[in-house]
Amino acid sequence: MANQAKYPVRSLCRALKVSPSGFYAWRDRPPSQRCLADGVMTERIRAIHAESDDSYGMPRVRAELIDQGVTISRKRVARLMRKARIRGISRRRGFVVTTERDPRQRPAPDLVQRRFIANGPNPLWVADMTYIPTWAGFLYLAMVLDVGSRRVVGWAIGERMTADLVLSALDMAIEQRKPHEVIHHSDQGSQYTSIAFGERCRKMGVRPSMGTVGDAYDNAMAESFFASLECEEARPAQLQDQQTEIRVGVE
Numbered sequence: 001m002a003n004q005a006k007y008p009v010r011s012l013c014r015a016l017k018v019s020p021s022g023f024y025a026w027r028d029r030p031p032s033q034r035c036l037a038d039g040v041m042t043e044r045i046r047a048i049h050a051e052s053d054d055s056y057g058m059p060r061v062r063a064e065l066i067d068q069g070v071t072i073s074r075k076r077v078a079r080l081m082r083k084a085r086i087r088g089i090s091r092r093r094g095f096v097v098t099t100e101r102d103p104r105q106r107p108a109p110d111l112v113q114r115r116f117i118a119n120g121p122n123p124l125w126v127a128d129m130t131y132i133p134t135w136a137g138f139l140y141l142a143m144v145l146d147v148g149s150r151r152v153v154g155w156a157i158g159e160r161m162t163a164d165l166v167l168s169a170l171d172m173a174i175e176q177r178k179p180h181e182v183i184h185h186s187d188q189g190s191q192y193t194s195i196a197f198g199e200r201c202r203k204m205g206v207r208p209s210m211g212t213v214g215d216a217y218d219n220a221m222a223e224s225f226f227a228s229l230e231c232e233e234a235r236p237a238q239l240q241d242q243q244t245e246i247r248v249g250v251e
Helices: 009-016 020-028 035-051 058-067 074-083 164-175 195-204 215-230
Strands: 124-134 137-145 151-158 183-186 207-209
Touching: 009 020, 009 058, 035 058, 035 074, 058 074, 124 164, 124 215, 137 164, 137 215, 151 164, 164 195, 183 215
Parallel strands: 124 183, 183 207
Antiparallel strands: 124 137, 137 151
């Protein structure tokens, strides 16, 4: 079509080995039902992507469509997003902050054994910490997630990865849920093996549990939550200063 001004249609058809009548039939043919359906679906995908602050990739866009009652395959969502140049945000790589184990402190036993299952709220919580990049520097976020409801029930933000940070998150969770002998599962970071944290757990009837050192699968649910948070919410362009609100779905 773009070369019609320079070359006759018949010459172009001869070069492409198609008939002129076939070309005109293709040009004048109305869009197919599939083409129209793809156009409507692309706009739905575009709206979901925009509502996620341009963060959702194919899996989450498809999950949202299914939640809306749409039956659609992974391949079709990927094809439509690729054609419309709609892309999600990749999880950041490079700078990593990890907690360190204090060899002087004895870790709690692993009461979970990677079985992140709960029949209701409060039998099992998972906890972890991550960093939040801001224009003013890094902040650290500690959170407590209820496995039964999949909700953040306690959190705290500070400038240092200290035992006080995880204690503040635990205190919020206890205040909100008032649990009875809940299991609190974390890694073996020095903040969780500290004397202060252990004493608070004993005082409040919380049963500490810890996975092995250096194995993300032992605290996979907390790791998954932070991966989603970092990808979808905690992007530097949105965090203007250290007072930025972190939206984590806290009860």
